[in-house]
Amino acid sequence: MTHLPNVRSPQSGSSGSRQSTDLEPDTAPTFELETNEAAPANGSGSASTPELPRSAGGTNLASNESSAGPALGDTRPSSPLHFVVNLLVSAAVLGAAIYGYTFLGERQRPQRSKPAKSPVTIVATDDVRFHSGPVVIDVNGVVVPLRELRLASEVAGRVVELSENVRAGRKVKQGEVLIRLDATEYELEVKRLQALAQQEAAEENSVQVGIENTLQLQSLAQKQLEIARQERERINALVAQRAASASEVDTARRAELAADASLVELENRRRELTAQLQLVTEKRSLTEVLLERARLDLSRCEIKSPIDGRVVSSEVEEQSFLPTGTTFITIEDTSAVEVRASLTADQMFWIWNSRSVLSTLAASDPAQAEKAVTDADRFNSAVSATISSVIGSEAHQWSAVFERLDGVGIDLNTRTYPCLFRVESPESSLEGSASRQLTRGMFVDVSIETQPNQVLVRVAESAVRPGNRLWLNVDGKLRIVPVTIVSRTGDDVVVQIQPELDHLCTLASTRIIVSPISDPVEGMPVGGQPPSPSGEGAGPGKTGQSDSPPIGDTTSNPIQANSSLRVDG
Known part of the structure; x- marks a missing residue:
């Protein structure tokens, strides 16, 4: 027996479907089927089938019910x-x-135990090493001439001869004739003055002869005056004896007066001749001066080079007229040159405080120390320098000496000191190649060798912290000190510690920290890194330190051994 669900008519199928969908949208239809296993007993050979309900139209509703699903409320x-x-x-x-x-x-996280942080920061350190020897200051410079001469004609004239070296860039020797001017006019002037001088000499000789003649006439007039005076006295005696008349007395007196007048006239003549001789002498002196000037002008018609040098510019041609005072050539001195370089105040400090000749002074000799301080200014002027320049594949060098400041102070534009270095021998000496000469306008490198009279320390470049600070391990404590960078030598830096390390010279435990610290604080405890078995780690060989004497070595450090005696710049 098969149980089938109730079915609805086709007319109500659509409404039944909508109702089923609204009530049970996710429920699938369930079918239960029970079959009788017993075969039919009748002989018709077909199973008895229950009568199915039919619709009003006579249609079987079994198929429609199977498609429509179970009826609502089937339990x-x-x-x-x-x-x-x-x-x-x-x-x-x-x-x-x-x-x-x-x-x-979710699982519970396991508890992780952190190791206790060490109160001491482990750092890599290096020895404090004093710098011995010169401090090299490297700057750039430009070559300038030692002096530059502008030659001008001192006389006017036409150029009749011009040297072939009077061209820009040519070299001239001292005493070489550069130009010759037409000297005809000046030669005539010399001859005229020579003739005038001879004429004046003859006039002078004539006046002298006149003076001598006048002197002789004066001598004769003097004798005649004496005779006339004696004659008048004798007549006067005769008159007293009544042996002569009054007319004879008058005659004697007239003779005496005539002799006296003749003597006075000769004296006046002599004075006139003497004055005339003085005038002729002055005229002759003036003529000699004019003659000397004419000869000088004649010599100036030939212009020679006063120095050994190189022609910078030339503005004259042959057969051209050259007025007086016109500059026609410019020559620069090549016997020596100068190099101008600009130095900062910090760099000038080491030049001013450089000792070139100071030796190790004994602290027990105050007289020698006082003499060294007195001679400090003289030593400062002997600061040596090396001028170098690379020309092609050749490196040339010249020796120089710091000479002076080019001006009276700091340049207002660059805020630096303009300095001049004198090169006595502009020719370089390089084996296997031709010598090169320093010429104006060349850009060169200047290495100034100063001998500092203060304590300097050489450290690795990595040990200098930002802001020019140095970290020191002093008795297990961090100390941050400011430094001034003086120069660089290879991978090392020469610095001056501010204040100086005078108080550190007695501390053998002072070391320079070369490793980084995450949060450095003044006074924090620090400890040294133990050396590795392979020899790696911080050290002179690792950080690029040179074989400078350590802080405790006073035998190879004269500055440290005599730190109480300083030369104050």
Whole structure:
């Protein structure tokens, strides 16, 4: 026997479907089928089929009911197999959920124990090493001439001869004739003055002869005056004896007066001749001066080079007229040159405080120390320098000496000191190649060798911290001190510690920290890094330190051994 669900007519199928969809949208239709296993007993050979209801039209509703699903409100019990399957599936889902929550859910994080932080920061250190020897200051410079001469004609004239070296860039020798001017006019002037001088000499000789003649006439007039005076006295005596008349007395007196007048006239003549001789002498002196000037002008018609040098510019041609005072050539001195370089105030400090000749002074000899301080200014002027320039593949060098400041102070534009270095020998000496000469306008490198009279320390470049600071390990404590960078030598830096390390010279435990520190604080405890068995780590060989004497070595450090005696610049 088969149980079929109730079915609805086709006319109500659409409404039944809408109702089923609205009530049970996710429920599938369930079909239960029970079949009788007993075969039919009648002989018709067909099973008895229950009568199915028919619709009003006579249509069988079995097929429509199978497609329409179970009727609403069908509560017939399900089979045991279906129940068992549902039970097993529910148990499996529940077990999976318990398993996931237990083993895959949030776990408690394990407790991790951090090692205790050491109060001492381990750092890599290096020895404090004093710098011995010169401090080299490297700057750039430009070559300038030692002096530059502008020659001008001192007389006017036409150029009749011009040297072939009077061209820009040519070299001239001292005493070489550069140009010759037409000297005809000046030669005539010399001859005229020579003739005038001879004429004046003759006039002078004539006046002298006249003076001599006048002197002789004066001598004769003097004698005649004496005779006339004696004659008048004798006549006067005769008159007293009444042996002569008064007319004879008058005659004697007239003779005496005539002799006296003649003597006075000769004296006046002599004075006139003497004055005339003085005038002729002055005229002759003036003529000699004019003659000397004419001869000088004649010599100036030939212009020679006063120095050995190189022609910078020339503005004259042969057969051209050259007025007086016109500059026609410019020559620069090549016997020596100068190099102009700009130095900062810090660099000038080491030049001013450089000792070129100072030796190791004994602290027990104050007289020698006082003499060294007195001669410090004289030593400062002997600061040596090396001028170098690369020309092609050749490196040339010249020796120089710091000479002076080019001006009276600091340049207002660059805020530096313009300095001049004198090169006595502009020719370079390089084996296997031709010598090169320093010429104006060349850009060169200037290496100034100063001998500092203060304590300097050489450290690795990595030990200098930002802001020019140095980290020191002093008795296990960090000390941050400011430094001034003086120069660089290879991978090392020469610095001056501010203040100086005078108080550190007695501390053998002072070392320079070369490794980084994350948060450096003044006074924090630090410790040295133990050396590795392979010899790697911080050290002179690792940080690029040179073989400078360590801080405790006073035998090879004269500055440290005599630190109480300083030369103050």
